[in-house]
Amino acid sequence: DAKTTQPPSMDCAEGRAANLPCNHSTISGNEYVYWYRQIHSQGPQYIIHGLKNNETNEMASLIITEDRKSSTLILPHATLRDTAVYYCIVAAYSGAGSYQLTFGKGTKLSVIP
Amino acid sequence: ETGVTQSPTHLIKTRGQQVTLRCSSQSGHNTVSWYQQALGQGPQFIFQYYREEENGRGNFPPRFSGLQFPNYSSELNVNALELDDSALYLCASSLAWVQGSRETQYFGPGTRLLVL
Numbered sequence: 001d002a003k004t005t006q007p008p009s010m011d012c013a014e015g016r017a018a019n020l021p022c023n024h025s026t027i028s029g030n031e032y033v034y035w036y037r038q039i040h041s042q043g044p045q046y047i048i049h050g051l052k053n054n055e056t057n058e059m060a061s062l063i064i065t066e067d068r069k070s071s072t073l074i075l076p077h078a079t080l081r082d083t084a085v086y087y088c089i090v091a092a093y094s095g096a097g098s099y100q101l102t103f104g105k106g107t108k109l110s111v112i113p
Numbered sequence: 114e115t116g117v118t119q120s121p122t123h124l125i126k127t128r129g130q131q132v133t134l135r136c137s138s139q140s141g142h143n144t145v146s147w148y149q150q151a152l153g154q155g156p157q158f159i160f161q162y163y164r165e166e167e168n169g170r171g172n173f174p175p176r177f178s179g180l181q182f183p184n185y186s187s188e189l190n191v192n193a194l195e196l197d198d199s200a201l202y203l204c205a206s207s208l209a210w211v212q213g214s215r216e217t218q219y220f221g222p223g224t225r226l227l228v229l
Contacts, residue, residue, distance in 0.1 A: 034217075043115070043203050043220035044156065087155060100146065100169055101205075101218060103155030 003027065003090040009108040012082075018075040020107050022088030025069040031092040033064060034101065035073045037084040037109075044087065044103075047073065078111045085109075115139060117206050117221035125227045126194050134189045134224045136204035144168070144209050145187040146218060147179060150201040162187055163209055199228045 005023040012018040024033060034049040048055055048062045050071075055062040061074040075082055087106040091099050116139035126132050138145055144163045148156035158171035162181035176192040185206070191198055202225075205218035 036220075041201070041223075041225075043117075043205075043222045045115075046217050046219060049217065099216075100158040100161060100171065101148075101156075102158065103148075105155055 003031075003102065004088045004104050006086075006088050006104060006107045008105065009110070011110050011112055012075075012078045014080060014111050014113050015077055018073075018078040018082065018109060018111070020073040020075075020086050020088075020109065021070065022072070023070045024088070024090050027068050027090050028092065031090045033062065033068075033071050034089040034091055035060070035062065036087045036089065036101075036103075037082075038087065038106070039084045045084075047086075049091075078109075080111050080113065083109060083111045115206075115219035115221065117204065117219055119202075119204055119221040119224050121224060122222070123225045123227075125229065127229050128194055128196060130194050130228075131190065131192045132194060132226060134191075134202050134204075134226070136187045136189070136206075136221060138185045138187070138204075138206035139219055142206035142208055142219075143185055144207045144216075145181055145185065146205045146207070147187070147189045148203040148205065148220075149173070149198075150203060150223070151197075152200070156201075156203055159189070194228045196228050199226060201225050 035047040036044040038044045064071045085106040118137045146161040147159040150156040161169040180188045201223045205220045207218040
């Protein structure tokens with residue numbers, strides 16, 4: 001079962017920041033938070049991941065609370081092309097080079113013109 | 114573009130048949146994972162291969178099997194197809210994840226399988 005809880009849907013005005021919340025209250029100390037997105041019928045696209053520090057890359061920022069029980073993905077200037085399902089995933093190393101991504105149902109983000 | 118390719122893009126089979134799906138990993142990646150995504154659901158982990166051996170498995174029956182080749186490409190085989198096997202099958206490649214690393218799985222476009 002997914003270890004994360006996300007709102008099923010959100011709207012965001014084009015050009016504004018999109019803030020997508022995720023709750024992972026049972027996260028363990030060695031588990032990472034990953035964000036992927038999936039545009040209709042395409043393969044999931046990696047966005048960003050982190051352990052406990054905030055992270056930023058060319059696509060987004062990831063803010064993880066100090067207790068690591070929740071995080072927020074921020075798309076600073078949403079465009080219509082950012083309309084997608086966003087998945088927040090908790091993943092752990094399980095030995096011998098193995099880890100798996102356990103997807104939930106994600107948040108359907110609709111960017112409105 | 115992730116550099117991960119999958120073939121075929123679409124496939125139609127009938128119940129009871131067998132199917133083989135193929136995945137070519139991103140250059141330099143030695144680990145491949147397979148996922149099944151039913152309509153309206155998130156992807157579900159099937160199994161992972163590392164150095165040509167199964168290295169983790171999700172809650173899927175043995176009729177789902179795989180192979181990884183020395184060039185790190187991979188196959189997913191499904192025997193005795195059932196109607197519920199209709200789904201988008203995704204493969205993802207990565208480097209092996211060692212403790213403290215930050216390896217990422219990169220997904221291919223998927224193969225859409227329809228079982229009639």
